[in-house]
Amino acid sequence: xxxxxxxxxxxxxxxxxxxxxxxxxxxxxxxxxxxxxxxxxxxxxxxxxxxxxxxxxxxxxxxxxxxxxxxxxxxxxxxxxxxxxxxxxxxxxxxxxxxxxxxxxxxxxxxxxxxxxxxxxxxxxxxxxxxxxxxxxxxxxxxxxxxxxxxxxxxxxxxxxxxxxxxxxxxxxxxxxxxxxxxxxxxxxxxxxxxxxxxxxxxxxxxxxxxxxxxxxxxxxxxxxxxxxxxxxxxxxxxxxxxxxxxxxxxxxxxxxxxxxxxxxxxxxxxxxxxxxxxxxxxxxxxxxxxxxxxxxxxxxxxxxxxxxxxxxxxxxxxxxxxxxxxxxxxxxxxxxxxxxxxxxxxxxxxxxxxxxxxxxxxxxxxxxxx
Amino acid sequence: xxxxxxxxxxxxxxxxxxxxxxxxxxxxxxxxxxxxxxxxxxxxxxxxxxxxxxxxxxxxxxxxxxxxxxxxxxxxxxxxxxxxxxxxxxxxxxxxxxxxxxxxxxxxxxxxxxxxxxxxxxxxxxxxxxxxxxxxxxxxxxxxxxxxxxxxxxxxxxxxxxxxxxxxxxxxxxxxxxxxxxxxxxxxxxxxxxxxxxxxxxxxxxxxxxxxxxxxxxxxxxxxxxxxxxxxxxxxxxxxxxxxxxxxxxxxxxxxxxxxxxxxxxxxxxxxxxxxxxxxxxxxxxxxxxxxxxxxxxxxxxxxxxxxxxxxxxxxxxxxxxxxxxxxxxxxxxxxxxxxxxxxxxxxxxxxxxxxxxxxxxxxxxxxxxx
Numbered sequence: 028x029x030x031x032x033x034x035x036x037x038x039x040x041x042x043x044x045x046x047x048x049x050x051x052x053x054x055x056x057x058x059x060x061x062x063x064x065x066x067x068x069x070x071x072x073x074x075x076x077x078x079x080x081x082x083x084x085x086x087x088x089x090x091x092x093x094x095x096x097x098x099x100x101x102x103x104x105x106x107x108x109x110x111x112x113x114x115x116x117x118x119x120x121x122x123x124x125x126x127x128x129x130x131x132x133x134x135x136x137x138x139x140x141x142x143x144x145x146x147x148x149x150x151x152x153x154x155x156x157x158x159x160x161x162x163x164x165x166x167x168x169x170x171x172x173x174x175x176x177x178x179x180x181x182x183x184x185x186x187x188x189x190x191x192x193x194x195x196x197x198x199x200x201x202x203x204x205x206x207x208x209x210x211x212x213x214x215x216x217x218x219x220x221x222x223x224x225x226x227x228x229x230x231x232x233x234x235x236x237x238x239x240x241x242x243x244x245x246x247x248x249x250x251x252x253x254x255x256x257x258x259x260x261x262x263x264x265x266x267x268x269x270x271x272x273x274x275x276x277x278x279x280x281x282x283x284x285x286x287x288x289x290x291x292x293x294x295x296x297x298x299x300x301x302x303x304x305x306x307x308x309x310x311x312x313x314x315x316x317x318x319x320x321x322x323x324x325x326x327x328x329x330x331x332x333x334x335x336x337x338x339x340x341x342x343x344x345x346x347x348x349x350x351x352x353x354x355x356x357x358x359x360x361x362x363x364x365x366x367x368x369x370x371x372x373x374x375x376x377x378x379x380x381x382x383x384x385x386x387x388x389x390x391x392x393x394x395x396x397x398x
Numbered sequence: 399x400x401x402x403x404x405x406x407x408x409x410x411x412x413x414x415x416x417x418x419x420x421x422x423x424x425x426x427x428x429x430x431x432x433x434x435x436x437x438x439x440x441x442x443x444x445x446x447x448x449x450x451x452x453x454x455x456x457x458x459x460x461x462x463x464x465x466x467x468x469x470x471x472x473x474x475x476x477x478x479x480x481x482x483x484x485x486x487x488x489x490x491x492x493x494x495x496x497x498x499x500x501x502x503x504x505x506x507x508x509x510x511x512x513x514x515x516x517x518x519x520x521x522x523x524x525x526x527x528x529x530x531x532x533x534x535x536x537x538x539x540x541x542x543x544x545x546x547x548x549x550x551x552x553x554x555x556x557x558x559x560x561x562x563x564x565x566x567x568x569x570x571x572x573x574x575x576x577x578x579x580x581x582x583x584x585x586x587x588x589x590x591x592x593x594x595x596x597x598x599x600x601x602x603x604x605x606x607x608x609x610x611x612x613x614x615x616x617x618x619x620x621x622x623x624x625x626x627x628x629x630x631x632x633x634x635x636x637x638x639x640x641x642x643x644x645x646x647x648x649x650x651x652x653x654x655x656x657x658x659x660x661x662x663x664x665x666x667x668x669x670x671x672x673x674x675x676x677x678x679x680x681x682x683x684x685x686x687x688x689x690x691x692x693x694x695x696x697x698x699x700x701x702x703x704x705x706x707x708x709x710x711x712x713x714x715x716x717x718x719x720x721x722x723x724x725x726x727x728x729x730x731x732x733x734x735x736x737x738x739x740x741x742x743x744x745x746x747x748x749x750x751x752x753x754x755x756x757x758x759x760x761x762x763x764x765x766x767x768x769x
Binding site: 066086144151152173175285 | 550
């Protein structure tokens with residue numbers, strides 16, 4: 028009885044929302060295909076050419092199933108019981124292009140969609156879905172020479188453990204003799220050192236830029252920024268020192284000792300997304316002799332006054348999505364340029380505080396580094 | 399009403415099983431700690447010093463929650479609703495030492511435990527739990543020099559794509575000049591190229607063996623054996639040729655061209671677990687000029703008659719868990735030795751067709767390679 032009532036209410040609300048949607052939006056085109064981030068042999072979730080996502084979750088005796096993704100706001104997409112006993116639903120509108128984290132609420136618990144691969148965000152491994160973007164070519168896996176991504180375990184006396192980092196080395200690194208510049212590239216709050224290569228596709232972005240002759244090859248290093256040791260609401264209480272020690276006193280010397288790097292400030296960059304941008308700003312200003320190039324990706328801005336009594340960096344790169352606060356980014360870029368800095372601002376069109384903004388930002392920033 | 403009935407039945411069956419257990423087993427010691435494979439900040443699942451596992455799943459309005467792990471058989475562990483609305487349960491008895499895959503059935507659907515990291519097995523990313531083993535030291539993360547694990551994307555004309563492999567290079571590889579032997583090491587059915595480094599801890603086993611001076615350093619290569627293109631019940635229909643082409647004609651030449659390997663049969667080994675053992679046996683016998691050392695880990699046996707008109711390998715290593723069919727493995731080892739082969743058989747005590755058997759097998763086999 029309880030179930031019957033719920034289904035009736037759901038059916039009614041679905042009819043309302045369909046009417047509402049039809050009044051405003053074109054019809055959904057039924058060209059759905061499996062998301063490219065699905066686990067092997069999994070059909071769902073699917074995405075269509077308009078950017079709608081369709082989900083299917085098997086949980087025959089569940090009372091309610093809801094996907095955290097959907098059009099605007101916190102509600103997400105309620106799934107409805109289909110004839111075969113599965114739960115199905117389509118987002119109310121098209122999603123932004125690119126990568127999205129999500130999870131599935133089943134009877135009040137938070138789980139992952141068994142159909143998809145998992146990506147670390149929100150301090151948990153979340154489900155991932157990819158809405159094909161018009162510019163997806165720049166991070167596609169193509170038939171070009173590929174660099175490698177390697178996991179290193181570096182000694183960290185300050186935290187009394189071996190810590191993990193991922194290192195992208197450009198194509199030809201293994202058998203070559205060249206030394207390379209290094210970009211230290213940080214993830215955001217809730218994420219970890221896996222983010223940039225997994226959901227960010229930093230390695231493929233680099234492979235494609237190098238193959239196109241658009242950049243000089245460099246190494247990328249990702250490590251955990253210890254950002255998740257504070258709760259999201261208390262980020263202002265985050266203390267930079269422990270991570271700064273790991274990065275500057277432990278990781279950089281290890282990388283310079285074990286990889287063919289050009290171990291000097293003019294050939295070393297730091298950038299980060301979101302809270303990784305906060306870290307970048309603080310550490311680059313605390314340690315002006317370590318890095319020569321600075322990047323904040325949806326992670327705040329520099330003002331010319333930040334550099335009082337400090338050397339000018341070779342480059343300041345600031346970016347965000349057009350659905351964030353692009354005016355602040357543009358204004359900061361202009362202010363820095365007017366003050367004589369080599370500053371570049373970039374706004375990713377049609378994207379929010381998500382990885383498509385950061386993939387594009389890396390693509391824009393990489394050719395400007397180590398010039 | 400429905401829920402109430404279910405809970406009553408569950409409570410009754412729990413009392414029965416507790417009585418049954420108490421008659422046979424010592425009391426459960428309440429020294430449960432979070433499993434070392436839990437996601438950051440997650441308390442559950444927990445394990446105790448006897449090898450019991452305790453689970454906690456939050457799904458307040460679910461009708462039934464069951465974990466696929468448990469004592470013997472297919473039933474797994476039914477969880478019961480706790481006072482706080484979560485579902486909790488403890489395995490009926492101690493689990494075998496080492497790594498186990500599992501999943502959670504919630505209202506008829508198969509999900510992962512949000513508390514744990516995921517590992518690829520059964521053609522899906524599964525939950526993982528680690529029952530601390532008495533001999534866990536040999537695969538522990540210790541303060542010793544660490545080799546790196548790198549992801550490569552190698553061109554595969556035969557499958558018209560770039561394929562992924564993981565490569566372990568020993569400590570000191572990056573800045574050194576030595577050339578190394580290579581072990582090509584395959585996963586089992588349902589798994590992929592991530593298995594040996596993630597759940598197998600092959601990199602840590604190597605780091606520790608090298609630090610203890612017990613082996614000469616070598617490179618390990620893991621790639622996807624294409625094993626999951628057939629259903630589990632139809633493994634006999636598996637055709638080896640596509641994978642053999644990828645391995646022998648594409649991956650090995652790429653590794654030899656891009657890494658400092660000793661590119662000859664006497665310095666190249668192949669081994670595999672379970673279905674990866676089947677692949678190893680077939681490919682080593684099909685291509686006797688490619689590999690010098692052969693290993694089957696819970697993956698069948700060789701007989702001396704397999705080598706009619708073929709050169710003898712430098713070593714045949716055969717292993718399994720004592721809970722598998724150890725007599726067959728021992729007998730095959732004896733038969734091969736009697737026929738003049740350098741054969742070694744190994745049985746892992748107290749383990750079944752699981753990764754603890756294969757971690758120990760790698761630990762036993764590695765010192766015998768490339769001698």
